Amino acid sequence: MTWEELEERLARGQDERTLFLPQDISPEDLARYAAGLANHKGGTLFLGVSPEGKVLGAQDLHPLQVTHALFELTQGLLLPYVEVVEGPWGRVLALHVPQSPAAIAVGTGRVPFWDGRRLSELKVGQSLPEPDFTAQVLPAASLSDLDPVEVLRLRRILEERGSALAALPDLELLFALGLLERVEGEVRPTVAGLLLAGTSLALKRLLPQAEVSYYFHEAEEGYSFREDLLRPIPALLERLKELIQARNRVRYLTVGLFRLEVWDFDQEVYREALVNALVHRDWRSKDAIQVHHYRDRLEVSNPGGFPPGITPENVLRHPPKRRNPRLAEALYRLGYVERAGSGVDKMYRLLLKYGKEPPEYRLFPEALTLVLYNPELDEAFVREIAEAQERLGGFSLDHLIAVGYLRRVGEAGLEELARALQLPEEAARRVLSRMERMGLLRKEGGRYHLARRDLLAERALALLEAPRRRQEVERVLGLSRKRALELLRRLIREGRVERVGRGAATRYRRR
Template sequence: MTWEELAQRLAAGQDERTLFLPPDLSPEELARYAAGLANHKGGTIFLGVSPEGRVLGASEIHPLQITHALFGLTQGLLLPYVEVVEGPEGRVIALHVPQSPAAVSVGAGRVPFWDGKRLTELKLGQALPEPDFTAQVLPAASLSDLDPVEVLRLRRILEERGSNLAALPDLELLFALGLLARVEGEDRPTVAGLLLAGTPLALRRLLPQAEVSYYHHEGEEGYRFREDILRPIPALLERLRDLIQARNRVRYLTVGLFRLEVWDYDQEVYREALLNALVHRDWQSQDAIQVHHHPDRLEVSNPGGFPPGITPENVLRHPPKRRNPRLAEALYRLGYVERAGSGVDKMYRLLLKYGKEPPEYRLYPDALTLVLYNPELDEAFVRELAEAQERFGAFSLDHLIALAHLKRVGEAGLAELAKALQLPEEAARRVLSRMERMGLVRREGGGYRLARRDPLEERLLARMDRPMSRREVEALLGLSPKGALALLKRLVLEGRLERLGRGPATRYRKRG
């Protein structure tokens, strides 16, 4: 954040997600405000600023003092990103506090809550903190359980991202990522620290459940190859990528001047699936994540179901919840995951743009399986989709979901499409109405169908190098006057032609 950006924020004043606090607060008071913000919607605390937005300065406070204090006072549940902004009027510290998926308490039974105007407290029992296992320090863990090579790998990742964290000394870097905690005067790794930079021996001794088992199947009977991987998460993801890519086919499609690569399993898609399994799994379970690689599907199974409130029917629309905030926050800072979402919409978009099916979730009492299907490539559909996006611009995810569903089933009613979109029927109706106007779908009776390309319209558009009359279109395509007029009206409605003039002088011209 630049000084100019800070000045704009201060001029805008305080709101439900922005707080101005003086520099002389006690650590407990600061922790209560930060926890209250985390328990509401998250936001930013500007430390060293008066309630009116005047810079008071916070030159005596070190950012690590803040992170250590907040970590200790909130039982490891709160570790905001701390940013120092210096300018002509002094020094301001910005604390970027993420919304917490579990209630953050400060002291026994005290759960602060920022209601947008003032700091209050939730009643005991109204919201109970759910401890983050990945923020805990295991009794037998010590600093020697971290691998210097893996710490260097984390630093290289941050350097490639241009992060300021890469310039910190090792211990400060690990504290900033939430991978170290001070326990009784001793620096010790958190569970997240072990998962991201632990030695193989430490993982085997302290977190054997961090193992991921990869299976390759050539048919439905048994498996042909298996490898059990117990490595820190960055190295684990690299090895899984190598195993999957070694058996991953790619096909090439030419659309206009571009060549599309269509993989059996897109690297970004299965990377998101693996990250979701790691971030959202139950790390206290001793079971391992399993990856089953079949020719027609890739299955990723992890212990622990969805977070409370999320189901396979609303996973695309439900606000994100993180079961393991400390691990998720570290992976965000390293660039592996996005802070605001779980990657589900990204998987949907990448799968559907290449004519594949959306991800399928199979929920069990104590586990979750994500299935990525690899159907036969429909080259014509992928080309049509790419060409349509060239005409209209990139489609929204809603458009892609509706098109993919109609491709699979042929025809569907409003209720069925609303379920596929995970939207209320009225919202789904608005999406489909816009798609009708774009010429992507058509309504027949009580259902919707894809508006597939008409060879006559393709022939007309290919030959229309100048404005043409209706009679010229009739002669070119061998149509009746009524048929030619219907075709021309539809192409005008779809925005592919424009009408020039009126009456007998009417001509039609291609757009763009």
Template sequence: MTWAELKARLEAGQDERTLFLPSDLSPEELARHAAGLANHKGGTLFLGVSREGRVLGVSEIHPLQITHALFQLTGGLLLPYVEAVEGPEGRVLALHVPQSPAAIAVGAGRVPFWDGERLTELRMGQVLPEPDLTAQVLPAAGLSDLDPVEVLRLRRILEERGSGLAALPDLELLYALGLLERVEGQEKPTVAGLLLAGTPLALRRLLPQAEVSYYFHEGEEGYTFREDILRPIPALLERLRDLIQARNRVRYLTVGLFRLEVWDFDGEVYREALLNALVHRDWGSRDAIQVHHHRDRLEVSNPGGFPPGITPENVLRHPPKRRNPRLAEALYRLGYVERAGSGVDKMYRLLLKHGKEPPEYRLYPEALTLVLYNPELDEAFVREIAEAQERLGGFSLDHLIAAGHLRRVGEATLEELARALQLPEEAARRALARMERMGLLRREGGRYRLVRRDSLGERALGLLAQPLSRREVEGQLGLSSRAALALLNRLIREGRVERVGRGAATRYRRRG
């Protein structure tokens, strides 16, 4: 590691796989922190650095002395590769710590863990975290299994994000992303490394379960198109986007000065669904992820269920839990996912603001299917939501969920809305009370109803002071033929508009 490479790593800061320590600690404290890295995800410990990433320097201790001390203090379970890096600000030791397949204790009875911010401990006898398969190194894998073109793709992604990691040489870049480990003096790719930058041959030989099968269904009987894709994740996502977009329809709605694009399946939504399947799938299973594209729904199925404690009933509110932290961390650094686990929130928000249904989760014994529905577009509701957001300064996700639920069912009790919101009833009551004050809801007899301003209907009534044809209504309101007809029929049912004439001579006018 060069001095410039070291500075780039320090500039990136501490995280779940990077730890900064001053040199004035006891061997036991150093062993505890190094074991904490090994017990969690592995990574690099920089000795002689402040918590803020400032070089403090370290004495002329030989790297082999560090290796020997850690080996002795951990009962022979920890043997990191240690290198000295010297520059104008001093000398730093970089300890490359592999993830341990078994818990490493330092002292009697406790196992240290580094979580990215602090060192915690697990009592002996407690259940250890589920092993991260994406952090493992496959014995048959080597550097030649990584595709230089895919490594360049990762660098370009980091450059576009303005990340300091993009300045690192290839090997240091791969180490920083957790895609490479040193095993017995040799650099070897982790499973995450193969998934993000492996050659097609290596994926076929070592990780055939990385394949994703895409099916397009024109009707309900069988599929009309299929493609099996076995590529590193960035290339895989690009190909899936191309396949879906080639069959994805868009509608344009004009709201005030803005034009909204409403796709059958929003690109950000299905990308989140695909990333969730990749990050949370069981990589120990030999089964592939499947994507079934129907006109009215998109289904993404992956091996493995939710992480322990998460269910379809609490997925929106449960704190994030990652089955494959090494892969998730690399995807976070590359800008594909949020570390805070906000992907489910994003899917809900984008679906609901376009008048669609929340995602549906179907659990099976060894698999999980996420369904994104594409119902008939309710143009009036989408316009109302957009206008209300502009008028009120934005909606919270709770507002969107409650409004969407009431649009679908008409009216609901507090208990029913609390289930839709995935909130305790008291928290749901507060959210609904705020919507009442905003004029979005009204409560009658213990049931809530949506207050629809019907600005589109009011505009139509203003136009229909004189008789107009359906096509004239379409043109002046910027509606599709189907939406204009639905609006006019609703106003007729409500007794506010009447139809006069027949056939091509049919006109619509306001009553009274």
């Protein structure tokens, strides 16, 4: 979170998912407010801020102090991610508190609840979030259903992340990840525990819906390869990566001193799509997740639609909602998901950065399909974006969305661009006005257009101040023979370059 984002969030005030607290609050009261958020919808607690949203500062608090106090005062049930935000008015700690699958008490019998205006005791009969299936213990599940090799895999992942959890003994580690529960004095795995470390036999017996089917299609009709996978999630993701990468093409572009790798399907993007399907699917459904790999697209389908309130039209802006909080929390600690729900942002940013389309969501009555497209590579556009970002100091996601949309449609009005940005029109107008000032857009007759510079031509003209051979143009600009010839012929037609000499002595120079 940047300081500007913090100021914008503080300006909106407190609500049912946002709390402001001063740094001198007692650990007990801090735990009550944090648990109150978790017992409702989860959210963000800003420490070092007045109730009116004024930054007071939290210079004397260390994130580890906060997480340790909350862990102790909630009997290990609450361990938020703490983000430090510093700026001209001081230092603020942002505590990202996940929604709890069960009531968290602070003290004997005290179950706090934050409703957006005040903190109160949870009333008898007041509804908590929908039961989390991944937090449940299946009647036939036992500790022997966990695979020691998969538990070791989890430990290795945590060690690579530098997590303190990696030093815990096996049982304590699994309890800390929410993968074990005590049921009538017996230690047994939760559904999340089986999904992350269960044996193949246990998954087949207890959770056959954990299977993922991968298909590769050489053509639109039929498939040329299929593999059905029933493995714990970390092993499953590794195998899916192997299957996709074996058929994933890469091209290299040179931009200045840098070499860009442009894959048909970016590894971070498709991993995010796969993890989202696992985290947000309806685990009560007996249907499997399906991955269909075509040359021009990758489709990931999972049972269950979006959580209530989220649609394809607002998925980029809607606060995150998790259907399976216990599984999501464990995957966060293992580094597979983002706590603040920035996974969709990441997919958008990486796709648009390389000239691809945003992800497409297709909703069905009981399922959701995410489509990642692989259009023909536009080398000039990718170079232009990379060079413009270097020149302007980086683009925001809004800038990439607007530029990518106008590249596809040519021109658009405010209403159309606001829909693409998933913003109210006034907020979209501010984004577009800033882009006009940056020289990225121009507005004519109420319609917006890209103010694209021909950066490749500019680089070629600078190079051709002195006569150059075609091979030199190819090498310096990182072009193929065909692209170099097309560029030089266009510049000759436009009267900006002339050809000198014939045959092997041919040179090109700027007019």
